[in-house]
Amino acid sequence: xxxxxxxxxxxxxxxxxxxxxxxxxxxxxxxxxxxxxxxxxxxxxxxxxxxxxxxxxxxxxxxxxxxxxxxxxxxxxxxxxxxxxxxxxxxxxxxxxxxxxxxxxxxxxxxxxxxxxxxxxxxxxxxxxxxxxxxxxxxxxxxxxxxxxxxxxxxxxxxxxxxxxxxxxxxxxxxxxxxxxxxxxxxxxxxxxxxxxxxxxxxxxxxxxxxxxxxxxxxxxxxxxxxxxxxxxxxxxxxxxxxxxxxxxxxxxxxxxxxxxxxxxxxxxxxxxxxxxxxxxxxxxxxxxxxxxxxxxxxxxxxxxxxxxxxxxxxxxxxxxxxxxxxxxxxxxxxxxxxxxxxxxxxxxxxxxxxxxxxxxxxxxxxxxxxxxxxxxxxxxxxxxxxxxxxxxxxxxxxxxxxxxxxxxxxxxxxx
Ligand code: ATP
Ligand code: MG
Numbered sequence: 001x002x003x004x005x006x007x008x009x010x011x012x013x014x015x016x017x018x019x020x021x022x023x024x025x026x027x028x029x030x031x032x033x034x035x036x037x038x039x040x041x042x043x044x045x046x047x048x049x050x051x052x053x054x055x056x057x058x059x060x061x062x063x064x065x066x067x068x069x070x071x072x073x074x075x076x077x078x079x080x081x082x083x084x085x086x087x088x089x090x091x092x093x094x095x096x097x098x099x100x101x102x103x104x105x106x107x108x109x110x111x112x113x114x115x116x117x118x119x120x121x122x123x124x125x126x127x128x129x130x131x132x133x134x135x136x137x138x139x140x141x142x143x144x145x146x147x148x149x150x151x152x153x154x155x156x157x158x159x160x161x162x163x164x165x166x167x168x169x170x171x172x173x174x175x176x177x178x179x180x181x182x183x184x185x186x187x188x189x190x191x192x193x194x195x196x197x198x199x200x201x202x203x204x205x206x207x208x209x210x211x212x213x214x215x216x217x218x219x220x221x222x223x224x225x226x227x228x229x230x231x232x233x234x235x236x237x238x239x240x241x242x243x244x245x246x247x248x249x250x251x252x253x254x255x256x257x258x259x260x261x262x263x264x265x266x267x268x269x270x271x272x273x274x275x276x277x278x279x280x281x282x283x284x285x286x287x288x289x290x291x292x293x294x295x296x297x298x299x300x301x302x303x304x305x306x307x308x309x310x311x312x313x314x315x316x317x318x319x320x321x322x323x324x325x326x327x328x329x330x331x332x333x334x335x336x337x338x339x340x341x342x343x344x345x346x347x348x349x350x351x352x353x354x355x356x357x358x359x360x361x362x363x364x365x366x367x368x369x370x371x372x373x374x375x376x377x378x379x380x381x382x383x384x385x386x387x388x389x390x391x392x393x394x395x396x397x398x399x400x401x402x403x404x405x406x407x408x409x410x411x412x413x414x415x416x
Contacts, residue, residue: 008114008122016311023154023310024107027127030150034142036105036129039095041085043109047075053084053289055260057201059193064112078111081259083286083302084293086130091295095132098298102132119277119309128283128304132290135299137234140265140285141241143301147269147281148247150305156313159280162252162268163242165235166203166223169263169288175226176202186216206256222253234264261286265301271313280313281305329356329415330372334365334384341388345381345411352412373398379415381406 005011012020028038047067054060066078079085086104090096095104107127114120129146131139144161151159167175179202183190187198190205190213197204206217227235242249249267257266266284274280283303291297329349333342342358349356357375359368365382372380383393392407395414406414 006122008116010121010123010308016315019311019314020307023307023314024127026153027105027107027150027305030146030153031105031129034103034129034146036103039086039089039104039106040108041079041082041089041106043111044076044078045085045088047077049084049088049293050077050080053087053259053261053293054081055201057197057204058258058260060112060258064114066111066113080112081110081304082106082108082126082128083130083259083261083289083304086302087289087293087295087300090130090132091290091293096290096295096298096300098133098296101134103129104131105129117277119274119306119312121308125307126304127307128302130300130302132298132300135234135285135287137237137265138241140234140238140301141245141247143283143303144242144249144267145245145247147283147303147305151269151280151310154310154314156271156280156310158272160270160272161247161249162255162270163238163249164223164252164255164266165227165231165238165264166256166262166266166284167227167231167264171226171228171231172203175221175223178221178226179203179205182220183216190216201260203256206254207258217254220254223256224251224253231264238265257282257284261289261292263287267303269305271309273313273316274309277309279306280309326376327355327357328378329354330368330375330377330380331356331358332365332368332372332380332382333358335388337385337388338383341408342381342383345408349412349415352416354412354415381411 051061060080065080070076095102109123109125111123183205191210194205194208194213255266262284264285268279269281270278271280281303285301287299331342331346333339346356346358380396381393387393392405394403395406396403
């Protein structure tokens with residue numbers, strides 16, 4: 001019997017995991033630089049949380065959720081995204097209020113039952129931020145800047161920020177009416193999803209990826225033309241602040257996001273090299289979600305980055321982020337006494353923070369040295385029975401080839 005991996009999931013093997021660690025580290029560093037703190041929420045939540053926040057007419061809720069009943073018959077769902085869970089946790093733990101700003105970030109796996117293809121998996125990973133407590137358009141600009149700086153930090157170039165405003169409950173009804181009127185003329189020639197959306201959630205039609213529907217999307221009314229004075233003013237200010245920060249962007253009045261909770265600012269960061277699945281980051285403002293989920297009305301904004309897509313850009317283009325060297329010390333031994341002594345030194349080295357390893361396969365000295373090379377050990381310490389008697393052995397600096405005699409008791413201090 002052989003077991004295979006479930007469709008749409010991937011093993012991240014050690015060589016690639018190293019790259020993941022570097023990207024995750026870059027995320028953590030830049031989030032900290034912008035004063036965000038980490039929050040970790042469960043992998044599953046009550047299903048209602050997602051239905052309510054993401055919206056029952058969205059693709060995610062309609063066909064992409066991994067939903068199951070637990071042993072007591074409660075409906076649970078593997079998180080398809082993290083914003084709803086962060087809002088839930090924020091309300092439950094009193095992290096969210098209008099008097100102070102809460103800046104949170106997360107990093108971890110998400111689950112969506114989608115058709116697997118390049119850049120699209122069923123278990124994938126996101127890093128994202130959420131800010132609660134301010135409607136200031138400076139924050140919209142800052143959050144967009146943060147995503148751009150993060151991509152720069154990991155060495156990604158040629159990214160384009162797409163910017164739009166999807167309005168608010170005050171201006172959306174009129175826009176929705178205009179959209180409905182426009183698509184009603186063409187709907188008989190459009191896909192089944194679009195037909196369903198026309199009644200349930202006409203703005204969603206703009207997010208249709210079906211090739212055949214695209215020609216009707218092009219001529220559709222733009223939300224920017226329907227913004228109320230407040231939303232218009234907000235959008236103009238975001239644009240102004242982005243200009244001040246020197247962040248390049250393109251206004252894309254077709255951009256609506258795949259979740260219902262967005263208000264005002266919506267944005268995506270696009271990497272053209274990625275082909276069809278080319279969005280590496282999606283986000284926007286969601287000023288009504290906290291109240292919608294039972295908290296006090298609190299404005300908020302956030303984004304999520306698709307880490308698989310970031311990683312694939314880095315590996316495809318061999319960008320500057322590279323694997324660093326591995327262990328610092330390899331202890332090569334010959335004979336039982338040396339192995340015993342080496343094993344003790346190995347433990348001491350690790351206890352004092354020096355990454356180290358030795359042979360566990362009974363390999364010849366020559367094979368051990370070869371392995372030390374493969375592991376990119378910075379130093380190799382070679383000992384046999386004679387060295388054990390002397391209490392010292394040769395320490396070789398692998399970069400310079402230099403070798404010196406070092407007493408066992410001095411080994412750790414020398415390496416430090
Ligand atoms: P898309 O239009 O590509 O489906 P989305 O609007 O569903 O994206 P969001 O929910 O905004 O995506 O998620 C933010 C980011 O997470 C996306 O820009 C993308 O990089 C990544 N992402 C979303 N779904 C997947 C998936 N199934 N596999 C890998 N990455 C994904
Ligand atoms: Mg999607």
